[in-house]
Every structure is written in structure tokens, then in C-alpha cells.
Amino acid sequence: MPFLEQAPVIRPYRPADRDAVADVCVRTAHAGGDSRAIYPDERLMPSIFAEPYSHFAPDLAFVLDDGTGRAVGYILGTADTERFVEDFRRTWIPRLAGRYPEPAGQPRTPTEEMIRLLHHPERMLVPELAGYPAHLHIDLLPRWQGRGHGRRLLHTFLDALSGLGVPAVHLGMVTANTAARAFYDRVGFHEIPVADAGPLTYLGRATSRD
Secondary structure, eight states, rough: OOOOOOEEEEEEEOOHHHHHHHHHHHHHHHHOOTTTOOOTTTHHHHHTTTTHHHHHGGGOEEEEEEESSSEEEEEEEEEEHHHHHHHHIIIIHHHHHHTTTTSSOOOOOOHHHHHHHHOOGGGGOOOOOOOOOEEEEEEEGGGTTTTSSSHHHHHHHHHHHHHHHOOOOEEEEEEEEEEHHHHHHTTTTTEETTTTOEEEEEEEEEEEOO
16 A cells, blocks of 8 residues: 655644744744854744744644644744733743843844844834734745745634734844745735834735735
């Protein structure tokens, strides 16, 4: 009897997915590519860009399961960025401050720059984004990109936000990541002009899929 490959499925995040989600984060965190050469501590990027979302908003955390139970992609986010920043500062930073103390003076390495971001979640409160209260992070391992899974993950997330009465969502992306920008353009995001955005581009869209 021939072996039948299991079909990938999108499902809610489970605590057992923590390590697999962290691995996806690390392998896509450097402008869509592997970040390990830039940030050798493999817990750092997930501690900022993945784990707080599954902790504070597990109902908005979804993974692409390769059919064997392993997460090979995810979409995570929050329905209320302002509330997320408050929670991050009040309870998330204290959990990590022992491992990642805030650098004294100007950061001297990429790792120190990222740790500085960890300690300043107010960076997420951008006035121009007030009309887009939710925000998200979506990542897929390279093998699973370009096959429609990102669109399906996004639609799952948008439907969850819409069900909560959230009208619009935004994201920030590294401007140099042109492949990601092409994807977001295809799935209905538009650019939101933000003063002093630095290396980032901000995109937004309505949660409705009409």
C-alpha cells in the first residue's frame, strides 16, 4: 500500500507548539530569512515576536500543521495593540528582564538593539495606526511559502478578528523584504504613511473579507 502524505491543516495554536513556533520565528526573523547568524540566542526573537502573542491572545494564534502535528507556519497577533503594550510592559518584560537586561548606553550589537526593543513596547503605539487597532505577525518556513497557506492563515485570523468586532488590522514589515510586501499587496493590504518609520513599512487593511 503506497504511503499517503498527510495534508497540511490550519488549526489553533497549542502549548505543545511553542518550540516549533519559535523555530519558525528564528528561521524567518531576518527580513524573511534565517536570523541565527545575526542573533545567536535562539530564544530572543521568539520572546519578542511570537511567545507574548500566544500567551496574551491564544484565541488569535493559529498554526499551519504539516499533517504530522508539527507547526511549520503561524499567524499571531492582538485585537488591541494598546492593551497588548500595557500587558507586555506590566507582565512580560519582568519575566525576561533577568535573561535580557536592558543595555546601558547605546546598543553596540544587533542583539543589544533587539533587547532594547524588548524593553520599549511603546514603539508599537504609532499615532497613524490608531484606526487599525489590531496587529499581526505571520511567518512560514520557506518550503511552505508560495502555496496558498499564508493566505489561508490570514483569512483565519481576519475572521477571528471580525468575530470580535475589530474593524481593521496593521503590521510593520522591514521595507527591504520585497517578497513579503508582494504577498501583503496580493492579500489586500495597503501602505499607511507613518512619519519617521525608519527601516519599516506599515500596512493595514479591514478585517472584513467582503
